[in-house]
Amino acid sequence: MSDSAFELPQSSKGLVRAPKVAPIKAAPGATLFCDFDGPIVDVSDRYYATYRMGLEHIRAVSPEQGSSMPIRYLSKGQFWTFKQNRVPDRQIALWSGLEGEQIDSFLSHVAQIVNQPALLHQDRLQPGVRQSLKLLRCHGVRVVLVTLRAPEQVIDFLEQHHLDWAFSGLYGMSQAEAAYANQANHKIQRLRDAIADQHRHGYSTQASWMIGDTEADIMAGQSAGLPTAALTCGIRSNSYLKAFRPTVLLSDLRSAAQHIIDPLVLRV
Numbered sequence: 001m002s003d004s005a006f007e008l009p010q011s012s013k014g015l016v017r018a019p020k021v022a023p024i025k026a027a028p029g030a031t032l033f034c035d036f037d038g039p040i041v042d043v044s045d046r047y048y049a050t051y052r053m054g055l056e057h058i059r060a061v062s063p064e065q066g067s068s069m070p071i072r073y074l075s076k077g078q079f080w081t082f083k084q085n086r087v088p089d090r091q092i093a094l095w096s097g098l099e100g101e102q103i104d105s106f107l108s109h110v111a112q113i114v115n116q117p118a119l120l121h122q123d124r125l126q127p128g129v130r131q132s133l134k135l136l137r138c139h140g141v142r143v144v145l146v147t148l149r150a151p152e153q154v155i156d157f158l159e160q161h162h163l164d165w166a167f168s169g170l171y172g173m174s175q176a177e178a179a180y181a182n183q184a185n186h187k188i189q190r191l192r193d194a195i196a197d198q199h200r201h202g203y204s205t206q207a208s209w210m211i212g213d214t215e216a217d218i219m220a221g222q223s224a225g226l227p228t229a230a231l232t233c234g235i236r237s238n239s240y241l242k243a244f245r246p247t248v249l250l251s252d253l254r255s256a257a258q259h260i261i262d263p264l265v266l267r268v
């Protein structure tokens with residue numbers, strides 16, 4: 001296991017509490033690989049705040065333009081719809097009234113601050129996540145997080161929300177900027193590492209799934225030969241995700257948990 005992978009319940013560093021929900025008989029081989037931003041966490045407020053801070057930064061460093069500078073703040077709804085439809089950040093900056101070098105400056109400022117600890121308190125738990133994780137655990141499904149976030153950030157969030165019992169492993173990236181860049185090759189590698197570790201620890205991944213909210217998650221699952229559940233509650237739209245041909249396209253983790261558990265119940 002690399003330095004950015006954690007076995008959550010077995011953590012010896014006191015970072016993780018003991019499970020609060022008793023595990024029930026496991027269905028053999030039921031391990032779910034799940035992305036963090038999107039399925040578990042709603043990052044839209046943080047991303048929108050970062051966008052606004054990026055524009056304020058440009059206003060501050062362009063004193064010659066003063067307050068007459070024609071910056072147009074998109075609404076949260078407009079901004080998030082653009083993000084979900086993969087409108088490039090450069091285009092969003094242009095539509096917000098920036099031009100030329102201002103756009104480059106805006107982009108680099110946003111990339112610098114978006115995953116900084118001071119903004120992470122804006123992240124929210126997605127609705128229904130706690131119940132979905134309990135449901136999965138009650139059916140013996142192990143959930144392993146595969147994310148491009150820094151593991152320390154993920155552990156902090158899980159502890160704040162008393163969700164550390166819900167996960168059997170955490171595979172993240174040590175570079176804080178990796179989450180925003182969301183490179184598919186990083187996700188492919190992290191999932192590969194996670195699967196190899198499950199096998200090393202004697203867990204089958206035959207009935208496994210990869211769940212996520214972006215093309216990187218779908219591509220990682222497909223590359224590992226796993227069925228994929230793409231969720232539309234995150235940073236990509238239904239129509240955008242559809243083009244990557246996930247096994248199923250669902251609204252959120254609750255629907256995904258139900259979809260995965262139904263065959264287990266039928267098998268019993």
Ligand SMILES: [Mg+2]
Nearest residue numbers: 035037038213
């Ligand atoms: Mg995500």
